[in-house]
Amino acid sequence: DRMREVLHACMTAHAEEMSKNNGASFIPKTSDGLYTAVGWVMLARSLxxxxxxxxxxxxxxxxxxSILKAVVDKDTFTLLEQSPAIHHRVVSFLYQVSKLHIGEEEEVAExxxxxxxxxxxxxxxxxxxxxxxxEGFYNGLHLFSQISPKIPRGVKPAVTSHRVFRRAGYFAVKGPTTFLLLTSGMGSKRRKHLDDLSFVLEMKGERVISEVGAVCDGEQRGIEMDDPASASTSPSLPAWMGGKTGVTPSASISSRSSEVGEWTSLNGIAVKRRGSASGRLLLESIDEVEKGE
Known part of the structure; x- marks a missing residue:
């Protein structure tokens, strides 16, 4: 009986705290906050x-x-400062636990x-x-771009559809066959890795990862390149990336300056680093699709 009284008092105090600002002041406005709130719902139902x-x-x-409304961009419907993986988990959860009535509120359902x-x-x-x-700020914002592996140099890849998620940091393009994943770092006042020059390519089920070892000093907004030999190596690369066994994609990436906005290239495919240390990489050949936002 004493334990019941203590638990009763704790639950009462906790419910009162959650009720302040609909819990916004109590739970972090992140996916962690979403999962925490869900745990409370399930626990409440089990008591x-x-x-x-x-x-x-x-x-x-x-x-x-309240948290969901705060962490999802109202224009692009992507989770701010989170990865597509977390976006997928939250969406899956919303549908899987609809029986908990979490998504019944009209705005949340939409x-x-x-x-x-x-x-x-x-x-x-x-x-x-x-x-x-x-799943956090480092390597957290993912950009997907799909291009054809057979595109000759200088020829623009066909773009079938696109979306620019400016606030969330996504630039997503759907094209013919192959995916090029560009990852964007959040930037920091502390020296840290910045993924603006990291590439992941998916070619017919084979994943090629390149970590060029770029680091960023948030104060100077600069980029320094580490030895590309430390990058992951694919057993074989397509001709448009060099075509030599054991050659890392990063070997084809060069950084000409630490100044923001300088150009780099991946064997002729030009990419540009935009904005500040939290900027995105855009393919030069499809740069104009930004106008379609």
């Missing part, structure tokens, strides 16, 4: 204090809804639907997502 559990669950649901609609722009054609990088 044997119906009246109190209902209030606790209501507060947790409101917190979840948000979930639109998050589902943009998923194809953040995934491969077989609906799988890239398994690279972390």
């Amino acid at each position: 044997r204090f119906p009246a109190l559990s209902q209030q606790w669950e209501k507060s947790a649901v409101e917190a979840f809804q 948000l979930a639907h639109n998050m589902y609609r943009v998923e194809p722009f953040l995934s491969y054609t077989d609906r799988t997502l890239a398994e690279v990088g972390g």
Whole structure:
């Protein structure tokens, strides 16, 4: 009985705290906050204090809804400062736990639907997502671009559709056959890796990873290149990337300056680093599609 009283008091205090600002001041406005709120909902449903559990669950649901609205861009429906993998998890969760009534609120339901609609722009054609990088700021914002491996130099790749998610940092392009994944770092005042020059290519099921070892000093917004020999090596590369066994993609990447906005190239495919240390890489040949945002 004493434990029940203590638990009752804790739940009451917690529900009151969650109710402040719909939980926005209590739970971090990140995917972690979403998962935490969900855990509270499930825990509330498993307890044997119906009246109190209902209030606790209501507060947790409101917190979840508030956080979701805060972490999803209202124009592009992508999770801000998170990876496509987390985007997929949140969307899957929203549909899987609809029985918990978390997504019944009209605005949340519409948000979930639109998050589902943009998923194809953040995934491969077989609906799988890239398994690279972390889930936080480092290596967290992923850009997908699909180009043909048979495109001769100087010829623009065909672009079938595109979306520019400026605030979230995504630049997603769907083309004929091959995916080029460009990852964008968030930048920092501390010296850290910046993935603006990291490439992952998916070619007929074979993944080629290049980590060029670029690091960024957030104060100077500069890039320094480490020895590309440390990059991951593919057993074989297509002709348009050099075609020599054991050659790393990073061997074809050069950085001409530490100044923001300088050009680099991947065997003739020009890419440009835009903006600040948290800028994106865009393919020069499809740069004009930004106008279609």
